Amino acid sequence: STTMTSMSSWKTFYYAFAIALFAAKHATAFTQPHCFHCFSRSSPNRSCQRHSQSTPELEMAEGGSKTSSPFVVALTREDGKNDKLLNALLSNERIGQLSEDSSGFSVQIHELPCIEHAHGPDTEKLSPTLSSSQFDYIVITSPEAAKVMASAWIEVGRPKLGMVAAVGKATQETLHEFGIDVAFVPSKATAATLVKEMPPSDAAIEAGRATTVFYPASAKAQDTLQNGLEERGFTVLRLNTYDTVTASWDADQISLAQSAAVACFASPSAVKAWLKNTADLETPRALASCIGETSATACRKNHWEENSIFYPEKPGVDGWAVSVADALEYLAGK
Numbered sequence: 001s002t003t004m005t006s007m008s009s010w011k012t013f014y015y016a017f018a019i020a021l022f023a024a025k026h027a028t029a030f031t032q033p034h035c036f037h038c039f040s041r042s043s044p045n046r047s048c049q050r051h052s053q054s055t056p057e058l059e060m061a062e063g064g065s066k067t068s069s070p071f072v073v074a075l076t077r078e079d080g081k082n083d084k085l086l087n088a089l090l091s092n093e094r095i096g097q098l099s100e101d102s103s104g105f106s107v108q109i110h111e112l113p114c115i116e117h118a119h120g121p122d123t124e125k126l127s128p129t130l131s132s133s134q135f136d137y138i139v140i141t142s143p144e145a146a147k148v149m150a151s152a153w154i155e156v157g158r159p160k161l162g163m164v165a166a167v168g169k170a171t172q173e174t175l176h177e178f179g180i181d182v183a184f185v186p187s188k189a190t191a192a193t194l195v196k197e198m199p200p201s202d203a204a205i206e207a208g209r210a211t212t213v214f215y216p217a218s219a220k221a222q223d224t225l226q227n228g229l230e231e232r233g234f235t236v237l238r239l240n241t242y243d244t245v246t247a248s249w250d251a252d253q254i255s256l257a258q259s260a261a262v263a264c265f266a267s268p269s270a271v272k273a274w275l276k277n278t279a280d281l282e283t284p285r286a287l288a289s290c291i292g293e294t295s296a297t298a299c300r301k302n303h304w305e306e307n308s309i310f311y312p313e314k315p316g317v318d319g320w321a322v323s324v325a326d327a328l329e330y331l332a333g334k
Helices: 002-026 085-088 092-100 123-132 144-155 170-176 191-197 201-205 224-231 253-259 266-276 293-301 317-332
Strands: 060-064 065-068 071-074 109-111 115-119 139-141 163-166 210-219 235-246 260-265 288-290
Touching: 071 085, 071 253, 071 317, 085 109, 085 144, 085 224, 085 253, 092 317, 115 201, 123 144, 139 144, 144 170, 144 210, 163 170, 191 224, 191 253, 224 235, 235 266, 253 260, 253 266, 260 266, 260 293, 260 317, 266 293, 288 293, 288 317
Parallel strands: 071 109, 071 260, 139 163, 139 210, 210 235, 260 288
Antiparallel strands: 060 065, 115 235
């Protein structure tokens, strides 16, 4: 449609403009028109787990000399939700240092969505629950869960909510965008940490009852949160308000995945979708750069070698970008 074409053109322009600004700042020539090259200066900060893996030869002979083929980095979040990581990679100084230290080294960053969202089995129950029931806490564990819950909350007239807990900064920011205040964020953006750290409700303690929790979740979410809170004596109502499904790839996207040296994962669903879409490819697996431990664990369970996985100690986009730099640093040294 005309609208979709316009949106696609705008996104292409946005990325091209961001790259042009970055290139001008660092006086670097960008010669590939449809990819994102990252160059700058080095940074001493390293907080990621360091791993390595044998990868296919990425050098081609040209006119008697060797020049490196670009290292392809695939951003696998849903379409349009990769901007934050892209910007973090464009400004990562260690990746820039690689280009200065390694002759012919270049990086291409491509958006290759692995997942998309759909209605969950309990979608229709969300609005009535928000309008008719009160809970001590509403626990939100992802930006998409925040968007789904907040949209339903607005639809039913913004009823009073209990305390809202967000599993991490990105989820908290999404809730704030909808005008919802967040009362609790754990020290580490994982369900397990939230289970350990979220305090019982003062009102529940005074009334001598269990703290009540409403947990609108993805149908694919593990049971870590509700089981952990119930073991602590909380009463939890979980509704699977949305689902995460594998995105369909065309031939160009499959070819792009085949050339990827590093795949960036923000959820176990993205890991599984990548494997489903690449199952028939006869190439070694890309290095896995994960936003945090949860996605890294999914990689382990799906038979990535331990030394093929890169992830930050504390989940987040900035640490995620450092884990990509770690992977590229290893590849550049081969």
